[in-house]
Amino acid sequence: MDQGFEKAWGAYPADRRRNKVICRQQFERAIKDGTTAEEFVSAVRAYAIETEGYTRSKVCFSDNWFRGERWRRYVEEDREAQIGAVELEENHFRQLAGWVREQHGLCRTISRSQARELLSRGLVTEQELRRAEVTW
Incomplete structure (x- = not known):
């Protein structure tokens, strides 16, 4: 599970990473709830690509993004x-x-x-x- 989280953490834009402990807890919760590590990492990558070039005021810090389950939309779209x-x-x-x-x-x-x-x-x-x- 650590390797999956590290991939997700590494895929999140570096300038928006914050509170790694909270992010790891939210990642582990998502995995327990049935999201695979691959799906989660893919969601992070999709978000990073989608928001590339945005100013900091228009993007979400990682702890808020993970905690707010904003990754879920990307996982559901991929599944569909x-x-x-x-x-x-x-x-x-x-x-x-x-x-x-x-x-x-x-x-x-x-x-x-x-x-x-x-x-x-x-x-x-x-x-x-x-x-x-x-x-x-």
């Missing part, structure tokens, strides 16, 4: 983006499976790895791939 990416991938493979079943002309654009993925997900059978002339 990951869910969205999974849904897009699932939709893509369902579309490819539809092409295979219909023996659509675009089947020739399906790569071997995509065909293997269709099989492993159970979206098509080997027989359907053969009929559509898709190589796997």
Whole structure:
């Protein structure tokens, strides 16, 4: 856990770091509540990038940022983006499976790895791939 906190602490803009003990306590609390160290560090990095170049009056000191759980917005946005990416991938493979079943002309654009993925997900059978002339 110390390594994760040190990464988060190091990612926070140096001129805005304050009260490392409080920040460590808040980090540990976030981890206990289910946020991973990677998610937390990513949130700190996103905040640092977002506020780069801001004057000190427009940014938050680390102890306030950690204590106020301002990192939570970044974690939630990242989680939502990951869910969205999974849904897009699932939709893509369902579309490819539809092409295979219909023996659509675009089947020739399906790569071997995509065909293997269709099989492993159970979206098509080997027989359907053969009929559509898709190589796997």
